[in-house]
Structure formats: C-alpha cells, structure tokens
Amino acid sequence: MLITKLKDKEMIASLLKGKVFVINCFGCKEVHFPEEEAKALQKEWADEGIVTGVLTTDYICNPENLPLRLERHKAEIEAADAVLVFSCGVGVQTVSEYLAPKRVCACCDTYPLPGGQGVTPLEYDCDQCGECWLNLTGGICPITACSKSLVNGQCGGAKNGMCEVDPEMECGWERIYRRLAQTGRLDVFKTPVHIHNFATDLELKQE
Amino acid sequence: MRITECFDRGEFVVTAEVGPPKGINIDGIVAEAKEFLSGITAVNVTDCQSSVMRIGSLATCKALKDAGLTPIYQLTCRDRNRIALQSDLLSAAMFGIENVLALTGDHTKLGDHPQAKPVFDLDSVSLLHTMSLLEQGVDLGGNQLVGEPPKFAKGAVVSPCSDSVDVQLAKMERKVMAGAEYFQTQAVYEPEKFIEFMETAKQFGKPVQLGIVLLKNAGMAKFMNRNVAGIHVPDEMIAELAGDKEKAKSGETGVKIAAEIIKACKPYCQGVHIMALGWESKVPEILKLAGI
Numbered sequence: 001m002l003i004t005k006l007k008d009k010e011m012i013a014s015l016l017k018g019k020v021f022v023i024n025c026f027g028c029k030e031v032h033f034p035e036e037e038a039k040a041l042q043k044e045w046a047d048e049g050i051v052t053g054v055l056t057t058d059y060i061c062n063p064e065n066l067p068l069r070l071e072r073h074k075a076e077i078e079a080a081d082a083v084l085v086f087s088c089g090v091g092v093q094t095v096s097e098y099l100a101p102k103r104v105c106a107c108c109d110t111y112p113l114p115g116g117q118g119v120t121p122l123e124y125d126c127d128q129c130g131e132c133w134l135n136l137t138g139g140i141c142p143i144t145a146c147s148k149s150l151v152n153g154q155c156g157g158a159k160n161g162m163c164e165v166d167p168e169m170e171c172g173w174e175r176i177y178r179r180l181a182q183t184g185r186l187d188v189f190k191t192p193v194h195i196h197n198f199a200t201d202l203e204l205k206q207e
Numbered sequence: 208m209r210i211t212e213c214f215d216r217g218e219f220v221v222t223a224e225v226g227p228p229k230g231i232n233i234d235g236i237v238a239e240a241k242e243f244l245s246g247i248t249a250v251n252v253t254d255c256q257s258s259v260m261r262i263g264s265l266a267t268c269k270a271l272k273d274a275g276l277t278p279i280y281q282l283t284c285r286d287r288n289r290i291a292l293q294s295d296l297l298s299a300a301m302f303g304i305e306n307v308l309a310l311t312g313d314h315t316k317l318g319d320h321p322q323a324k325p326v327f328d329l330d331s332v333s334l335l336h337t338m339s340l341l342e343q344g345v346d347l348g349g350n351q352l353v354g355e356p357p358k359f360a361k362g363a364v365v366s367p368c369s370d371s372v373d374v375q376l377a378k379m380e381r382k383v384m385a386g387a388e389y390f391q392t393q394a395v396y397e398p399e400k401f402i403e404f405m406e407t408a409k410q411f412g413k414p415v416q417l418g419i420v421l422l423k424n425a426g427m428a429k430f431m432n433r434n435v436a437g438i439h440v441p442d443e444m445i446a447e448l449a450g451d452k453e454k455a456k457s458g459e460t461g462v463k464i465a466a467e468i469i470k471a472c473k474p475y476c477q478g479v480h481i482m483a484l485g486w487e488s489k490v491p492e493i494l495k496l497a498g499i
Contacts, residue, residue: 147314148325152332153378155311156366156393159436165314177374189377193336193385195347196328 002128003032004088004108006041015105015135018081019052020045021073023095025087027058034108038086052079060091061124066098077102089126089134089141096139097124101183106134131197136188138179145172151194208277209360210249210306211388214414220478221499222279222391222416223490224251227267229260236267237274243487247494249277249306251391251480258285258318265295268304279362280304283312288328289337289347296341300357308362308391309334309382332378332385335361339386363387365415366437367404368397375437376407383411391480393437394420396444396464398471405475414477419468421483421493422461425449458489466496473497 006012022042026033045051053076060066070077077083082103085092088110096104112128125144133142133151143149147157147165154173157164163171180186213220223244225236244250250271254264268278280299284292299307311331315323329337337347344356363382369375379390390408395401395418408415420438422428425448428440444464448455455461469479479499481490 147316148311148327148330150311150327150330152330152381154371154374155330156364156369156375157314157436158369158371158374159434160370164434164436165316171371174371174374177371177377186377189381190384193333193381195333195336198328 001032001113002030002088002126003111003113004034004086005111006034006037006086007107007109007132009041012041012084012107015082015084015107016045016050019050019079021052021077021080021083022054023060023083023085023087023091024054024056025058025060025085025091026056028088031088031110032113033086038107052076060085060087061094063094063098066094070095070098089128089132090124092132092134093124093126093139093141096134096179100139100179103183103185104139106132106139108132129196133194136191136194137176138183138185140172140176140179142172142176145175147172149196151196153189208249208305209358210277210279210362211360213248214389214477218248218478219473219499220249220389220414220416221247221481221494222249222251222478223247223481223483223487224253225267225271225487226253226256226484227262227264229262231262233262233267233270237270239487240271240276241274243490244276246491248478249279251279251281251308254281254283254310254312255286255318256313258313258315258320258323260318260320265299265302265304268299269302272302272304277306278304279306279308281308281310282334283310284327284329284331284334285312285315286323286326288326292329292334293337293341293346296338296359297352297357300359305358306360306362307338308364309338309387310364331363332381335363335382335385335387361386361388363390364392365390365408366393367408368393368395368400368439369437372400372404376404379408380411383413387413389414389416389477391416392418394418394431394435394482395468395472396438396440398468401472402475416478416480417469417472417476419465419479419481419493421458421465421481421486421489422448422455423458423484423486424452424455458486458492461486462489462492462496465493469493469497469499473499 092106109132111130127143158171163169252264252267271278315325365379431438
C-alpha cells in the first residue's frame with residue numbers, strides 16, 4: 001500500500017502558470033489518495049477559470065490505456081500550459097513520458113505504508129520517498145533512475161550514456177537533462193541546492 | 208595554506224595525487240611524496256579511491272602535513288552520512304587541513320566491497336553547500352558551532368571530455384552555486400575537447416586545473432577507453448605506447464604525452480593536477496618537459 005498526500009499549497013501554487021489540465025488517478029487498490037482535498041483544491045481552480053479540463057480515472061500508470069484516455073481530452077490538454085497530476089510517482093512519470101514536451105507536474109508526495117508494495121508497471125518506479133522530485137526533473141524520477149539517487153545532477157560515472165554501475169541502465173541524469181532541454185526547463189539547474197530529507201515517514205512529517 | 212590563495216595570486220597551480228595503501232604503514236608514500244612532490248603546491252589524498260577500502264584520507268593528509276607538505280583532503284559522500292561528513296570536516300579543520308575536494312564518490316558496487324551499503328546521503332553539491340554553512344558557523348541541521356568556524360578552500364571536480372559535457376557543465380554550475388572555489392578535472396587526452404569545454408566553463412569565473420593521468424602502457428589506455436567514464440585516449444597515443452614497449456615501460460612515452468597535453472592546454476587553464484597512479488617519481492620530469 002502507498003499513500004499520497006497533497007504537496008503543500010504554496011508548492012502547488014508555484015506550479016500554476018496559466019491554464020491547467022488536471023488528471024486525477026483515484027480508485028487504484030494499491031494507493032490511498034487524498035480525494036476530498038484534491039477535489040476541493042480543483043474546485044477553487046475551476047472557479048478561477050484556469051482549468052481547461054479534468055480527467056478522473058484509475059491506473060494512469062498503465063501505458064496501454066493512458067493514450068486512449070488522453071486522446072479524448074486532446075484539445076483540452078493542448079489548451080493548457082501545464083498538466084497537473086494527482087497520483088503516485090509512477091502515474092506522473094507515465095504521463096510525463098507520454099505528453100513530453102508538455103509540462104507535467106506532480107501535485108502529490110508518495111509515502112509507503114507498512115505491508116505489501118504496489119505493483120509497478122514497466123520501467124517507471126516510485127521509491128515512495130515522500131518528497132516527490134518530479135517537478136524538478138522533467139517527470140523522470142532521480143531516486144529510481146539514478147544508481148546513486150542523486151538530486152543535484154549527474155556524477156562522473158556515465159559512459160556512452162550508460163551508468164557505470166549498471167551497463168544496462170541509461171544514465172538517469174542524461175535522460176533528465178534531455179527532457180528538461182526538450183521542455184525548455186533547464187532553468188531548474190539554477191534552483192537552490194537540493195538536499196534529501198530522509199525524515200519523511202508520515203508520522204514525522206505530520207508532527 | 209589554502210590552495211585558493213595561489214590561484215588568487217595568479218599562479219599556475221600544480222597538484223598531484225597519492226593513493227593511501229590498504230594497511231597501516233604509510234611511510235613509503237610519505238617518503239615518496241616528500242622526495243618527488245615537495246616542489247608543487249599541494250598533494251591530493253584519495254578517499255578509498257574506486258571504492259576500494261584503504262587507510263583513511265584524513266589520517267594520510269595529517270601525516271603529509273606533518274611531513275611539511277600541503278594536503279588536499281578528498282572527501283566522498285559514498286561512505287558517510289551528513290553527520291559523519293561534517294564531523295570529519297571539523298576534524299580536518301582542527302588539524303589545519305583546509306583544502307578539501309568534495310566528491311560524490313564512486314558507487315560501492317565498483318569496488319572491493321560490493322556488498323556495502325552505498326550512502327550518498329549528500330552529494331558533491333550538497334557537501335560543498337554544507338562546507339559553506341560550516342564556514343558561517345552553522346551546521347546542516349541549523350545548529351550553531353561553538354567557537355571560531357572553520358575555513359576551507361573548497362574544491363570540486365568536473366569531467367570535460369565526457370560524452371555528455373552539457374550535463375557536466377550544468378552540474379558544474381550547481382557546484383559553483385554551492386560554493387566551489389576551484390575545479391580539478393577528470394583525465395584529459397583530447398586537448399581540443401578540453402579547450403572547447405573551457406570556452407563555456409570560463410563563464411563561471413573559477414580556476415580550473417587540467418587533469419592528467421599518466422599513461423603506463425597501451426593496455427591501460429584501452430582499458431580506460433572501455434571502462435572509465437569521461438576518458439578517451441585517442442588511437443595515436445595508444446599506437447605510440449604500443450610502438451616502443453621499452454619506452455612505455457620506462458615511463459618515457461607516458462611522460463612525453465602528459466607534457467604535450469599540458470603544453471597544449473596551459474593557456475586555457477589555471478593549473479594542472481597530475482594523477483600518476485604510483486609513478487609519482489615521474490611528476491618532476493613531466494613538469495620539466497612541459498616547461499613548468
């Protein structure tokens with residue numbers, strides 16, 4: 001089981017630039033979503049008239065179903081400056097990959113709950129770190145896509161695009177850099193120094 | 208002495224590197240450093256290089272300092288969390304070891320204890336940031352240090368001949384933002400790539416030392432081409448090493464190649480860092496031949 005919690009309001013507000021398309025991934029058995037809070041927030045946005053459309057569904061992490069679902073909202077997505085996703089980290093990564101170079105933002109942090117882990121499809125993985133980095137990394141998770149889980153950029157260990165720790169694995173930071181370049185977001189390399197907060201289990205965060 | 212003072216004076220700063228042994232007797236490397244590296248600005252001491260367990264960098268730095276040399280303490284984030292890193296930084300400062308080179312560190316899987324837990328609580332950027340905080344008398348937890356804060360010369364590394372040099376430059380900029388005052392580079396064998404890199408890197412306004420790894424034979428060059436990130440030894444150099452095996456074995460070829468690279472790159476950088484990998488005795492010869 002996972003639990004997702006909305007990022008704090010200021011953080012989400014900083015993602016709002018222009019019009020937004022909203023994707024809610026509710027109804028997955030593996031994940032508990034903050035459905036009421038998310039809906040309340042989205043109602044505020046709708047009242048402000050910045051929402052081009054909403055897709056509420058389940059299992060957006062399924063890359064076979066996702067395109068069909070998004071296709072129906074194509075015009076609404078095109079009209080939006082950003083797509084805001086309320087889901088676990090896997091869902092955000094799936095949508096980011098599919099919609100690139102569209103700006104896709106994570107509105108939730110994902111935490112583990114004791115018990116069995118959810119099923120992660122394909123190559124997308126969420127470490128449930130509770131401090132989702134995807135808004136700074138073009139929707140590619142640096143925690144799971146980098147052998148060292150680096151959050152400030154590439155180390156010196158990539159050769160021909162591959163990670164020296166695992167020659168089968170592409171360097172996560174080269175992927176992130178390419179995605180950021182493609183989406184015109186290389187300015188995130190100018191954001192202040194990032195430091196992991198490992199005190200992110202739910203109880204500590206809620207104190 | 209802080210190495211940054213030498214850059215500030217406009218000196219072409221020469222450093223070299225020693226690797227501590229797997230054992231407690233370091234008389235050999237201290238004697239060698241005294242004999243061959245006394246004439247240069249400072250000596251880097253590697254921190255369990257390539258994730259191979261050895262005697263500590265800090266202890267070796269202290270021994271070199273006691274022997275009259277200026278050590279550069281290489282500190283990686285591979286084996287220690289933020290508490291241990293800050294504690295070791297304070298320990299270094301207490302010993303008067305002020306030159307610190309901040310590295311993320313190789314992954315544990317590449318070394319001789321692949322079963323070890325890789326830490327990476329911080330990385331090179333956040334470690335530089337932490338050093339900057341300690342200099343202001345505050346630790347990473349936001350707590351005040353007692354008494355006079357430490358002062359470091361904060362170094363970092365960059366890989367100028369990497370096949371993803373744009374990604375390296377982006378990281379370099381973050382290191383500067385976090386407080387890096389000078390850079391040492393990964394080994395360079397392609398001066399034209401280094402010069403092109405410097406064209407972009409000079410905007411950061413921080414001194415860069417050209418990295419040199421002394422080539423011992425053609426096999427080593429081929430091995431690095433296959434396995435070492437950010438390094439490419441051109442075919443001509445490999446042919447030169449393979450051509451006259453005696454000259455390669457004696458070090459003559461490697462020394463000549465190193466000196467040529469230094470001469471080609473010197474107008475574009477602020478110093479050179481020589482990694483002789485056990486051939487420290489050749490360092491004076493390289494510098495002489497390069498006209499330094």
